[in-house]
Structure formats: structure tokens, C-alpha cells
Amino acid sequence: MKRKWDLKRLIFNISSLVDLGQEVTSSKGFNEKMKTTLYVVTGMFSVPKAALFVYDSNHHRLELLTYKGLREIDGISLYIKARHTKTFNKNEPHNIDEIRNNSFYEHNNNAFKKLRTKTFIPLFAKDEFVGAITLGKRLVRASYLQSEKDVLKVVANQMAITLHNSSLFKKLTAKVSENKGLYENMRHIYHDTIQAFAAAIDAKDAYTKNHSYRVARYAVAIAEELEWKEKDVEGIYVAGLLHDIGKIIIDSKVLNKSEGLSLTEMSEIKRHPHISYDILSKIRFPWKDVAHFVRHHHERVDGKGYPDSLTGTDLSEGMKILALADAFDAMTTDRPYRKKLSLTEALHEVKKCLGTQFDSRISNVFFRVLQKESKGETKEAQILPHLDKDFDPAIIITLLEGIIAELSA
Ligand SMILES: [Fe+2]
Incomplete structure (x- = not known):
């Protein structure tokens, strides 16, 4: 038993x-x-x-x-x-x-x-x-x-x-969370360094104070509206901050000249995207395509831009975003050779250049961001706070509505 x-x-x-x-x-x-x-x-x-x-x-x-x-x-x-x-x-x-x-x-x-x-x-x-x-x-x-x-x-x-x-x-x-903390720390240091670089670039050109920072913010606003991944948004932000780094080796006198530029001076200035690329392509950024975005920030969709006259599918979304952000800031700030445009004028200018200088889809996204910001529909406005406040939001909202409706017709 x-x-x-x-x-x-x-x-x-x-x-x-x-x-x-x-x-x-x-x-x-x-x-x-x-x-x-x-x-x-x-x-x-x-x-x-x-x-x-x-x-x-x-x-x-x-x-x-x-x-x-x-x-x-x-x-x-x-x-x-x-x-x-x-x-x-x-x-x-x-x-x-x-x-x-x-x-x-x-x-x-x-x-x-x-x-x-x-x-x-x-x-x-x-x-x-x-x-x-x-x-x-x-x-x-x-x-x-x-x-x-x-x-x-x-x-x-x-x-x-x-x-x-x-x-x-x-x-x-x-250990992983400790490393994550360290990584976050390094990221901040990295960002601060890049920011300092951007300030140094802008300091060289008397007319472009904070230009790089604004371009970075505008590019981020468009990329976020396009629902880019967080890491890619960070990449275009850095590209915005550093896009004009090549100007560091261009003569300040040429950069700050208020009268008409000679052909030689013009081609000297036009070297800067290429120089920027040469500098940045040697840096192993944790973000993809930073150097490429920078190299092509003066390209146009009709192929009449520089340095490589790219057009069509050769232009990536990032390049087109950066080109628009850069040009829009150039339009809305004083330059040695001309006075800034009002927001209304700048919007008309972007619209006029659709399909030639600017990509229509990216510009449409940009208009949409501005429309949301004007209506107070965004968590944090990234474009409007940097513009002169001499515009009537109601007029801008109506104008943007018209442009957007026309583009989507
Ligand atoms: Fe530039």
C-alpha cells in the first residue's frame, strides 16, 4: 500500500x-x-x-x-x-x-x-x-x-x-537606462555645440542673425506636419542649423555687400552649399542625410538651382523642405540688397514660385502649418513667433484658405 x-x-x-x-x-x-x-x-x-x-x-x-x-x-x-x-x-x-x-x-x-x-x-x-x-x-x-x-x-x-x-x-x-541617460546628456551637448556653430555662422553675416535657427524651426514644422519620424525631424533640425556652415570660409565683405555683386562674387557665394557639404559629410551624424539636405538647399524643382541643378525625384523631401524654409526666411528678413517682404507678400511669392523654385506638395504642407498656427491649432507655433507681428491674422487665415483651396482644386 x-x-x-x-x-x-x-x-x-x-x-x-x-x-x-x-x-x-x-x-x-x-x-x-x-x-x-x-x-x-x-x-x-x-x-x-x-x-x-x-x-x-x-x-x-x-x-x-x-x-x-x-x-x-x-x-x-x-x-x-x-x-x-x-x-x-x-x-x-x-x-x-x-x-x-x-x-x-x-x-x-x-x-x-x-x-x-x-x-x-x-x-x-x-x-x-x-x-x-x-x-x-x-x-x-x-x-x-x-x-x-x-x-x-x-x-x-x-x-x-x-x-x-x-x-x-x-x-x-x-544599465540600459543609465546608458540612455548618458546618451540624452550627450545629445544635449551635441545640440548645444551645433547651436553654437549656427550662431557663429550667422554672426559672420550681419544680416542673417538667427537665420539658421529660424530655418531649422521652419523645416521642423514642415517635417512634423508630414509626420516624419522623431529622429528624422531631429536630423532636418540639425541640417537647418548647419546649412550655411560653408559661409564660414567665404569673405565677410562679399557676404555683407549691399550693392550689386559681381559675377565672381556671386559664384563665390554660391560655393557655400558645396563647402557646407564638404565639412558636414566628414561628420558621422546619428541622423541620416544631413549633409545631403545641406548641399542641396539652393536647388530648385525646375533644375535651375545650384550646386547640382537637381530636379524631379533627385530632390528628396528633406532637400525641398530645407530649400523652402531657407528661402522663406530670406524673404521675410532684411538682406543687404533688399528690404524684407511682408508675410502676405512672402506667401504670394511662394505661391508664384510653385513648380519652379518650390515643390508644390511641400509648399502646400507649409501653408497648412501656417494656417494651423494662425488659428492657434498647434501645440507650439514654430513659424509665426519668428515673423514680424505687422500682419492681421484674420487676413492671413483668409489668404491661406484661398491658396490651399486653389492648390487642392
Ligand atoms: Fe544658403
Whole structure:
């Protein structure tokens, strides 16, 4: 009879082990997984009260992770010195009487009583102490057979590995978030440096104070309206800030000349997108196409732009955005050779140049952004705040409505 019972028990234990294997490898959340695993163990050995602890080596404590059948033990923890962990047999059940004379027991006397501990199983993954299980009184015989102890050891080993993997995962997650913080920091430094560069470029040309910054903001507004990915938006922002970097090596006298430029001077100025490209293409930016956007910010859709007279599909969306943003800012700010246009005049000018200088689709998007900003429909306006306030929003809204309706007809 006894033999038969043991056989049944053994089959039950083996099937529980299979369940346990499935639990440990399942995709459940870690805490849920450990809770179910503990429940399987308590079922296997007929122990109604049990608790699982995870080791916090920094604070020398075993912290409660999950439990079954116990009351008012939330937040309970066991104090354990590193040297105590060396006194245990790895993953083997210890009768509480075996450790009663140990100072580990003395330190945690009350906790063990609350936990109704009869058996203590220290959990080790390889040689590392990772946690512990406390088991209460069994419903069947009090002690464990050797075969049961063997099974318990296998189970403890599996739980220890799961705990260990989880702590590795946590450490990894902490590392990733630490790296993310560092990356964010570097990004800020990077942005500040680029911003400083842009200010240096604009400082060289007396008429273009903050030009690069405004071009960057306008380009971002268009790219966002086109629902570009965040990283690509960042790329065009940087391209906007640096698009005129090539002007750094062009003679200031030529850049700031108020009378008509000679052909030589004109071609000198026209070198700047190419020089900008030469400088930027040597930098490994984390954003794609920055140097290309910059190189082609003076191209036109009719192929009459420079430096490469690109047209059609050779012009990417980014190039066309930057070209429009740059030209629009040039129109709405004073230049050595002419006074700025009013917003109404500039909008008419953009409209007039659709299909020749500017891409119609990109311009339409630009008009839409301006319309939303004029109506106060955007979270943060990126174009209007940089323009002179000498316009009537109602007139601009009507004008934009007309242009947009005409373009979509
Ligand atoms: Fe330029």
C-alpha cells in the first residue's frame, strides 16, 4: 500500500516538475511566474504555507517576493550576512532546527515565527546566493523522504536560475537606462555645440542673425506636419542649423555687400552649399542625410538651382523642405540688397514660385502649418513667433484658405 502511495506521489511530483518547467519558461511576468512556481511547490509537497525571498546583497536582506497561505507578512524581510550564506548546502532543504543555533536564525526569530517556517531552502544559482524559500508545516508526514528532498533540490535549482536570470535582466535594464541617460546628456551637448556653430555662422553675416535657427524651426514644422519620424525631424533640425556652415570660409565683405555683386562674387557665394557639404559629410551624424539636405538647399524643382541643378525625384523631401524654409526666411528678413517682404507678400511669392523654385506638395504642407498656427491649432507655433507681428491674422487665415483651396482644386 505504502509502495503504491509512493509511486502515485512520484508520478504527481514528476508531472508537477513538468508544470514547473513550463512555468519557468513561460512568457508570464516575472512575479506572476514565481508566484505560480511557489504554488506548484506547495502543491507537490502538501505545504499550505510558504514564502519566496530574493536576496539583496547591497542591504544584506532577503526581501519577500511572493507567498502563499500566510497573513500579515507583507514587507517582511530577513537579515542575512554574507558569511551566513556560506553555511548552507546549496538548494537543499534545511530543517529549521538545523539552523536554530545559527545567528541568522536568532536575528530573524520573529520573522520565522510569522512565516511558520519548518523548512528553509537557500537558493543558489551556480555559486551565487540569490534567494530562499521558507516552507511551513506539511499536511502529510512532517519530514521529507530522501526522494522528496532530491525533487525539492531540482525545483530549488530551477527557481534559483530564474531568480538569477531576473536579477541579471534587472541589472541589464538598469544599465540600459543609465546608458540612455548618458546618451540624452550627450545629445544635449551635441545640440548645444551645433547651436553654437549656427550662431557663429550667422554672426559672420550681419544680416542673417538667427537665420539658421529660424530655418531649422521652419523645416521642423514642415517635417512634423508630414509626420516624419522623431529622429528624422531631429536630423532636418540639425541640417537647418548647419546649412550655411560653408559661409564660414567665404569673405565677410562679399557676404555683407549691399550693392550689386559681381559675377565672381556671386559664384563665390554660391560655393557655400558645396563647402557646407564638404565639412558636414566628414561628420558621422546619428541622423541620416544631413549633409545631403545641406548641399542641396539652393536647388530648385525646375533644375535651375545650384550646386547640382537637381530636379524631379533627385530632390528628396528633406532637400525641398530645407530649400523652402531657407528661402522663406530670406524673404521675410532684411538682406543687404533688399528690404524684407511682408508675410502676405512672402506667401504670394511662394505661391508664384510653385513648380519652379518650390515643390508644390511641400509648399502646400507649409501653408497648412501656417494656417494651423494662425488659428492657434498647434501645440507650439514654430513659424509665426519668428515673423514680424505687422500682419492681421484674420487676413492671413483668409489668404491661406484661398491658396490651399486653389492648390487642392
Ligand atoms: Fe544658403
